[in-house]
Amino acid sequence: MEHNKVAVIGAGLMGSGIAQACAQAGYEVVNIDTFESAIEKAKANIEKLFNKKVAKGSMTEEKKAEILGRLTYSGNFDDVKGAFLVVEAVPEKIEIKKDTFKKLDAAADPETILVSNTSGLSISEIASVTNRPDKVMGAHFFYPAPVMKLLELVRGLVTSDATYAVVKEFAAKIGKTTVDAPEYPGFLVNRILVPMQNEGAFMVMEGCKPEDVDNAMKLGCNHPMGPCELTDFVGIDVMLATMTGLYNGFHDSKYRPCPLLETMVKAGHLGKKSGQGFYKYDENGNKIQ
Numbered sequence: 001m002e003h004n005k006v007a008v009i010g011a012g013l014m015g016s017g018i019a020q021a022c023a024q025a026g027y028e029v030v031n032i033d034t035f036e037s038a039i040e041k042a043k044a045n046i047e048k049l050f051n052k053k054v055a056k057g058s059m060t061e062e063k064k065a066e067i068l069g070r071l072t073y074s075g076n077f078d079d080v081k082g083a084f085l086v087v088e089a090v091p092e093k094i095e096i097k098k099d100t101f102k103k104l105d106a107a108a109d110p111e112t113i114l115v116s117n118t119s120g121l122s123i124s125e126i127a128s129v130t131n132r133p134d135k136v137m138g139a140h141f142f143y144p145a146p147v148m149k150l151l152e153l154v155r156g157l158v159t160s161d162a163t164y165a166v167v168k169e170f171a172a173k174i175g176k177t178t179v180d181a182p183e184y185p186g187f188l189v190n191r192i193l194v195p196m197q198n199e200g201a202f203m204v205m206e207g208c209k210p211e212d213v214d215n216a217m218k219l220g221c222n223h224p225m226g227p228c229e230l231t232d233f234v235g236i237d238v239m240l241a242t243m244t245g246l247y248n249g250f251h252d253s254k255y256r257p258c259p260l261l262e263t264m265v266k267a268g269h270l271g272k273k274s275g276q277g278f279y280k281y282d283e284n285g286n287k288i289q
């Protein structure tokens with residue numbers, strides 16, 4: 001099978017960016033979403049982004065037309081036919097992932113590799129609903145997908161060496177650096193990053209000022225954002241859910257979510273998106289305190 005067509009399932013925040021990265025790298029791409037509104041939004045966003053690049057002079061009209069010419073959209077799973085690789089980026093719910101992989105297994109060519117961009121669900125569980133678990137693995141992109149260099153590669157229990165090799169080659173072609181991550185909650189980055197944010201919350205709970213926690217990590221460790229700022233940015237509820245996932249997945253008390261995060265979520269203090277987290281934000285999302 002030729003390795004020139006990629007299908008991306010889900011045209012949301014991640015799927016649309018992954019489709020863009022693949023089209024920019026020279027692949028023929030079909031971006032499939034069950035919601036027409038999501039497809040319209042993805043199309044409008046990439047047009048707007050590329051028009052800005054053309055206006056700034058960082059992309060020519062010809063290049064824009066060439067890349068957009070390789071990128072098509074569809075609401076039909078049958079359009080995965082002919083793709084050597086399918087990247088799934090539908091919502092992070094195991095029932096939706098399993099349903100999607102069942103449909104993909106039925107619609108894709110038998111030799112097609114199916115990868116999931118899940119942030120932490122079990123690859124082996126997702127693979128188990130297909131008749132090709134050896135051709136299923138995780139490829140965890142970071143937001144924004146066309147820009148962020150890292151791709152975490154996650155093998156399920158029975159992912160074959162041949163599947164891994166094809167996905168690694170694909171990663172290199174789209175300009176990503178890969179790391180091998182274990183199939184455990186949080187994979188690699190979130191397993192290290194999220195407990196650090198959680199520890200920052202514990203320190204605030206113990207009386208430290210959020211700005212002291214943030215300045216310590218920015219000025220002492222050269223982090224671009226402090227743990228409290230980052231938690232506000234991601235969302236206190238999202239952060240609590242990820243930490244709870246680590247705790248439930250490992251059954252280890254070292255991952256216990258900070259009670260302050262639970263109280264903040266109950267109070268509706270969800271971070272930047274609600275206007276109040278560790279800091280206060282105005283209606284434009286600018287920090288005011």
Ligand SMILES: NC(=O)c1ccc[n+]([C@@H]2O[C@H](COP(=O)([O-])OP(=O)(O)OC[C@H]3O[C@@H](n4cnc5c(N)ncnc54)[C@H](O)[C@@H]3O)[C@@H](O)[C@H]2O)c1
Nearest residue numbers: 010011012013014033034035038089090091092118119143
């Ligand atoms: N947002 C991030 O920063 C980030 C980073 C890395 C990984 N992820 C993971 O990527 C995946 C997608 O996240 P997102 O932030 O892009 O979500 P999103 O909500 O922005 O996009 C999901 C898209 O899937 C579509 N969809 C829903 N059900 C579908 C179905 N059955 N078939 C096809 N399309 C369907 C929706 O219309 C939507 O466009 C999740 O697994 C998430 O954990 C997210």
